[in-house]
Amino acid sequence: MPETxxxxxxxxxxxxxxxxxxxxxxxxxxxPEAYVRVIREFLSGV
Known part of the structure; x- marks a missing residue:
């Protein structure tokens, strides 16, 4: 599924x-730590 x-x-x-x-x-x-890191990285680029 990740490939799709x-x-x-x-x-x-x-x-x-x-x-x-x-x-x-x-x-x-x-x-949770990895999740928050990924979300923060995404939001910093918005």
């Missing part, structure tokens, strides 16, 4: 794609 999402993200200008390696469906609960 990555392919779609390449079609959207400015899209970001990130895989949380140690999470299933809830990275905000399973990897």
């Amino acid at each position: 999402v990555e392919a779609y993200s390449r079609c959207i200008p400015g899209a970001k794609f990130h895989v949380f390696e140690h999470s299933s469906h809830q990275p905000y609960l399973e990897e």
Whole structure:
């Protein structure tokens, strides 16, 4: 499934794609530090 999402993200200008390696469906609960870091990095570029 990540491959499909990555392919779609390449079609959207400015899209970001990130895989949380140690999470299933809830990275905000399973990897909160990594999740917050990715969100902050994204928002800093907006």
